[in-house]
Amino acid sequence: MDELVAAIAPGLAGLGLPVINRREVVLVTGPWLAGVSGVRAALAERLPQRRFVETAELGPGDAPVAVVFVVSAATALTESDCVLLDTAAEHTDAVVAVVSKIDVHRGWRDVLTSNRDRLAARASRYARVPWVGAAAAPELGEPYLDDLVAAIQKQLADPAVARRNMLRAWESRLLMVARRFDGDAQSAGRRARVDALRQQRRTVLRQGRQSKSEHTIALRAQIQHARVKLSYFARNRCSLLRVELQEHVAGLSRKDIARFAAYTRGRVQEVVAEVGEGAVAHLADVAQLLGVPVQPPVLENLPAVLPTVVAPPLTSRRLEIRLTTLLGAGFGLGIALTLSRLVAGLTPGLAASGMVAGVAIGLAVTAWVVNARALLHDRVVVDRWTGEVTASLRSVVEQLVATRVVAVETLLSTAISERDDAENARVADQVSIIDGELLEHAVAAARAAALRDREMPAVRAALEAVRAELGEPGAPTTGLF
Template structure:
């Protein structure tokens, strides 16, 4: 006799899909409008996951992006990029690009050959155009139909403002592609970045680039893995993908298909591309399903409250009616009261948010100013020229952080005031109603070019004069042996060289002082703008919350009146009919409770799978 076949547990995606359809049908039967809201949430889910690519300058990051896209030269290589602009690659039937200014200006179309002018400091922007916050590039690439790629600028290093930009970008992405090269193990800046980003980013994929250029890349890989264990244990055991963008590009010029296939295979780019697709595409679907399950759980919670009220009406009758009338009177008094205690509470919480926010803005602005003043002190000429773009990046990040912080705090304010107004079961309904009905960036003025002054001319004169003197002192021992006319030429050369060096050094010092003055003024401007934006946000939020909470009170009072009518109907039923109705309600309530428990179990399973990845 053969053993019975073992039952196979359906895969998690299949379990989620089955539960979603069953629970949606359950809600559709009871509340068609709520079911439509859940379906709208599912329809709004992101179609594609996103990958943010980060790495130090000259790690081969942008070359790797070009290889992944099969388009050499599309993303300008790191060595030429010195701006805070990043590139977002998406899918389209034909190639197109646009410079984006969120919250400021309409996107500006870009011809693809002109792309480098918009994202590289080595090239001039078209006349009259402003530097964009980011540039979108769409094209007919198979990979981009499945996921979008964000190429962040490599200038500045991962221990500077660029590292913060990468962290902020990665926090909202599906994954981070971290590019290091085979020339040497992780730098201190890279390890610090990974230790920090491990607390913010779920998935990090490592690519070891330029393996064709360094014979000892395997030893570097082993050293990198050991350093991760010691300094970033969150990524201990992570898989590295050895790649060579140059070898992949050479495959396009190979003399025959066999040679091209060999080069592509040895480049490791196809393997990395496959790993990205395998890891991210399925996960994106599950994350979007999680959003749908969360909406279903919210809707089921609201239904549960209504069914429990109906059950009480059928089982307790007069006692339930008396409780509802007392609650209605209490809420009506709260709504009509001249003091409106809940409004006082709301204003108090918003004011506390304003004070907390002022302290946080001051702290972050001080940190930015302190960091960049130190960077100015040690900057050479090229580094000094790059700093304004990095200041812009840092202030944009401060703006985004403060906006997110205010939004989070206002959610807490809402919960606090709702907790004062409504009971636990009522909050289930109110939150569901809120769910169904569901900032301008800082514009930094560019650093003005420091105009030459009379002091500069004096410094040049003093430098040349000093240089002549130094030249004469250097040649003085030879004066007795060589005629003065012969010494004149080398004296002039030494004098001019020393004068040039002295003048250059003093000019660089003056440029640093000018940059510090600009930094102070720019941060003051940015602080003023940010304070104004946040103040407007809080004023608008307080007004909208006041209206929303008043509306919520009105809806709850109307809901109680509806429940009272249901109680009156139940009291008019005979015992037999009431018993039948109660049995139906209990059955539906059991289905609702079971369905909500199942939704929460699946959400926990999705989180577990996500955390393992």
């Protein structure tokens, strides 16, 4: 048989076929609680010239000359029981099936018939398997093993049993080779790994895109928030300075007006510095929040334009002074005449003194009216001037804020762009590694498929020849062909 298979499929010799070690033993196996140990012990007593073993006593690659498959009469075969028989009789053609415990299960014949039909439908080789009933260790009566012993002796006495066992071993080896080819070409593990790699690749690319979008959105949102907050801060400081200067103007004397311009200039410079420092601090916090720190000197070195603060326009107003003097003189003259008449009417002897006092008081009132009108005029001019100064200051600080924000936005955009480039390079490296592994799996799958396509026809031909020798031409095999 070896020569026949070698002639049909000469390439099988290099495929590492498993070596089968045929042992002169009879394997007794079956599902749990089927009574395997009892049947084995009874057979060893009835057939001492034969050695009966259980599955644990066989090593890797060992194959028995016959298999005794024991099932309980209590229940029909299950799928796991059939798989157990497939494994036990993989390299052995001689199989005897026995339904045990027939002494306590009166319907064992129905179970036997059901089991036989199920095995015959599973594989054509099981249609020839003899089925018998046995009671190896009965609860009542004597053991009953006659039919089982007769079936085993008949199987072992068949002169063709050795050849059929060899053919069955060749069939299992060829099926194993075919499964190996299919497994290598359609590896579930490889497919799972490829699917995982593709999912990982999609995830890496998606995370890279999301990271870039998140950085851009975060930068835009933070810069917009900083622009609004700093603009409000600058306008608020200008408004507070305007109120402060108005309060000072309301209490100014004429001699303080000359020094008020210098005071205003100092306060304007303080506000500009305060707004600049606030902008630097807030934008540094924004940069830190975005994970792209900007050094403070970069912001502090930006130029700041200070508003020009000149003295208030207290110009000469001769015509207004003349009019005010005239009105004040008339008002003072009226007061002087009124007082002199009042004094003359009360004390006629003091009429001259009353007139002098009235003139003096009239002159004083005239001077006060002229000075008060001049002071009020100057205060109005200074108040209007402070409004112009704060308006100019507001324009300057808004420009200062805008300049700082634009500068920081440029710096942050550059830094984030560099970080995105580094992230893209890292993503590209990861994708390259994944693509390399995917290529390796694709090459391995192609090689396995090519090997299967080249060798599988010979394996099929050899398998058909073996099955023809077994009398099972065209026999279907679960999962193959």
